[in-house]
Amino acid sequence: MIHSNGASMKKRAPATSKPQEFEGTEIHLDGKVLVCFISVEDQDTFDIKIISKQATDEILKGINLIEEFPQDIAEKNKEVEKFNTGLKRAQEKGFRQSDNPRKLKELILDPSEYKVDRILVYPWAHLSNYLSQEKVASEVCPVIAKMLEDKGLEAHFSPFGWYKAFTLDCLGHEVAEMYRNIPLALLSTEVRAKSKVYIVNSDKSVDFFCDSSEEGKKNAKIPKHYSKDFRDFIKAEVLSTREKGKQEPAHIKMMQKFELADFEDASDAGNLRWYTKGVLMKNLIRDYTEQTVVNNGAIYVDTPVMYTVKNKKLTAQTARFPAKTYWVHSGNNRFLLRFASDFLLFNMFSQMHIRSEQLPIRFYEYEQYAFRREQAGELAGLRRLRTFTMPDMHSLCKDVPQAVEEFKKQFLMSNEVLNSFGLKSFIVIRTTEEFWEKHKDWIIDIMASQNQPGLIELWPERYYYFILKYERPVLSAQGHTACLCTNQIDVESAQDIIEQYGEKRQKYNISWHSKDGETDHPIILHNSPSGAVERVIWGLLESNARYEKDKVSGFKTWLSPVQVRVMAITDKEAEIAEKIMEQLNAENIRCDYDDRDEKIGKKIRSAEVEWIPYTVVIGSQEVENNTVSVRKRLVGEPLVEGKTNEQINDIPLPKLFEIIKQDLKGYPHRTLPIPFxxxxxxINFR
Known part of the structure; x- marks a missing residue:
């Protein structure tokens, strides 16, 4: 956008085989003209009404910026004069002698020059290498001009497809030149602004809590009989309260201290580096979740991490998640890095021949990686990243009744996964009033089965692709929440088309067929039994910080990077201690050996600090008796008088193997690398 003192355009000759029709050969505009050079890119022509409306809004913001600029400067100068007056008085009293007065800002031009009399919308292909090749792209400039006229402004457009001469006289003031990039955004309507929140108690009673309006939240009172955790959960999840000040999340120092992960200064923010122990934990979470979903009937698939924006089925879904995409440029094409597996997975579904008797079909994909360009202020260590990994399952169901039965099964499976991590979580179900009235009995039953209160959010109507959404958020040390596992009943994506904003929108057109010729679109369940792997580790660290005064800190044995530490009291037992370490690793138990020349007390304290589940001590008595003594960490148990371990003395080595293997039964194994x-x-990374 260039603010010009007048503007003119003259057609020279056709530049395409079918140049846009345009009466006359010239445009001459006097006064102050905002010339808007516009490039229409590949994704924009999904719906030119929407992209033109978005562009019109940006032009209006640009006009306001220009016309209000002198007043903004005047307001800032008032603040400067107020500061200088106070400074002068302080100096007269002998204070702040070293401070210098602030200078008033001066406008480059006379205030009367900062106005827009008319607008010229000009197609300018040179702004982008990724132009739309669709004929409808030429209509964007006239549509924008018409929308501006409807706002009471004088607007003109320059025709597309011509060689043209043009003249500008840029005014050259502070905001005379502006640039805007406008991604296509099919934004959801504000249905949630009218939603209502209820508390479902473990005795199956349901109590209204508040509506989602600002006034409703302001007047909401949390009953005192609920636990502190549940009250904190409601504050964070419903009332959106935040502690004053910006306190660093507890897990950041912990992930660095344990050498799990760290920030990477040579990459985009929100992309972390992972160290050996962190990779071990990530792989174990992956293995366990994958093992669980496959045991529950899922099959494996894997789809690319990037996709084209020239496919309207993909564009229709991408544009529902505006402004959080990474672009990859390849020659004259560009692609989006996925922020969920749905896009190419659903494209695959649409090309399959699905028989009704096969349903439900569960497709499991380990998304490595998903990318989301979160705003810089939203990034928070492991809680919110720009690159993350997500175990993800999508299930095709014949109809809503079958989807409901599958949802119930996956609810239990997700609970099993979170419980295996040792995480305390809460339950939130969001649904429409219509679905709630038909299905509230079983919804209340599954919520009450958790023996703790949960939340229901009811929308007056569906505002997104799902009619029911289940979430399990976890509380941080500071009382913030983040969702781990989720499940959604999607009634939209499989359709051929849907009605949206008064227009028919293309969807994936996924169908099933029966032997008797019946065909229909399936219901899709979106289920991540664990949530993002990085967020699981966030939850583990934050939960340990939150409950450090109440429970014994640590990770469950199967998830601990080092499961057993062996140490000798003197050098005489060193050889035996090392052999025991080797035997434990041979038995698929991750064990290290503290071979430092330090006193045994210091070695034991190191094991305590590192949350080692089993500490094996070898002394002369153990050598003589051919036994070991073990300190078993009571991870997750109530912290009573500072006791963190159970002492088990003089047990045979096979008995130790038996105890640990019982602890690991049913869980996946990953090997501890030899240097560790x-x-x-x-190896130390920090």
Whole structure:
């Protein structure tokens, strides 16, 4: 956008085989003209009404910026004069002698020059290498001009497809030149502004809590009989209260201290580096979740991490998640990095021949990686990243009744996964009033089965692709929440088309067929049993910080990077201690050996600090008796008088194997790398 003192355009010759029709050969505009050079890109022509409306709004903002600029400067100068007056008085009293007065800002031009009399919308292909090739793209400039006229402004457009001469006289003031990038955004309507929140108690009673309006939240009172955790959960999840000040999340120092993950200064913010122990934990979470979903009937698939924006089925879904995309440029094409597996997965579904007797079909994909360009202020260590990994399952169901039965099964499966991580979570179900009235009995039943209160949010109508959404948020040390596992009943994506904003929108057109010729579109369940792997580790660290005074800190044995630490009291037992370490690793138990020349007390304290589940001590008595003594960490147990361990003395080594293997039964195994098996060879990253 260029603010010009007059503007003119003259057609020279056709530049395409079918140049846009345009009466006359010239445009001459006097006065102050905002010339808007516009490039229509590949994704924009999904719906030129929407993209033109978005562009019109940006032009109006640009006009306001220009016309209000002198007043903005005047207001800032008032603040400067107020500061200078106070400074002068302070100096007269002998204070702040070193401070300098602030200078008033001066406008480059006379205030009368900062106005817009008319607008010229000009197609300018040179702004982009990714132009739309669709004929409808040429209509964007006239549509924008018409929308501006409807706002009471004088607007003109320059025709597309011509070689043209043009003249500008840029006014050259502070905001005379502006640039805007406008991604296509099919934004949801504000249905949630009218939603209502209820508390479902473990005795199956349902109590109204508040509506979602600002006034409703302001007047909401949380009953005192609920636990502090549940009250904090409601504050964060419903009332959106935040502690004053910006306190660093507790897990950041913990992930660095344990050398799990860290920030990467040579990458985009929100993309972390992962160290050996963190990778171990990520892989174990992946293995366990994958094992669980496959045991529950899922099949494997894998789709690319990037996709084209020239496919309208994909564009229709992408544009529902505006402004959070990474672009990849390849020659004269560009692609989006996925922020969910749905896009190409659903495209695959649409090309399959699905038989009704096969339903439900569960497709599991381990998304490595998903990308979301979160705003810089939203990034928060492991809680919210720009790159993350997501175990993801999508299930095709014949109809809503079958989807409901599958939802119930996946609810239990998700609970099993979170419980196996040792995480305390809460339950939120969001649905429409219509669905609630038909299905509230079983919804209340599954919520009450958790033996803790939960939340229901009811919308007056569906505003997104799902009619029911289930979430399990976890509380941080500071009382913030983040969702881990989720499940959604999607009634929209499989359709051929849907009605939206008064227009028919293309969807994926996924169908099933029966032997007797019946055909229909399936219902799709979106289920991540664990949530993002990075967020699971966030939850584990934050939960440990939150309950450090109440429970014994640590990770469950199967998730601990080092499960057993062996140490000798003196050098005489060193050889035996090392052999025990080797035997444990041979038995698929991750064990290291503290071979430092330190006193046993210091070695034990190190194991405590690192939350090692089993600490094996070898002394002369153990050597003589051919036994070991073990300190078993009571992870997750109530912290009573500071006791964190149970002492088990003089047990045979096979008994130790039996105890640990019982602890690990049913869980996946990953090997501890050889350099990490001794302190003397252990790699330090920080």
């Amino acid at each position: 098996r001794k302190f003397s060879t252990r």
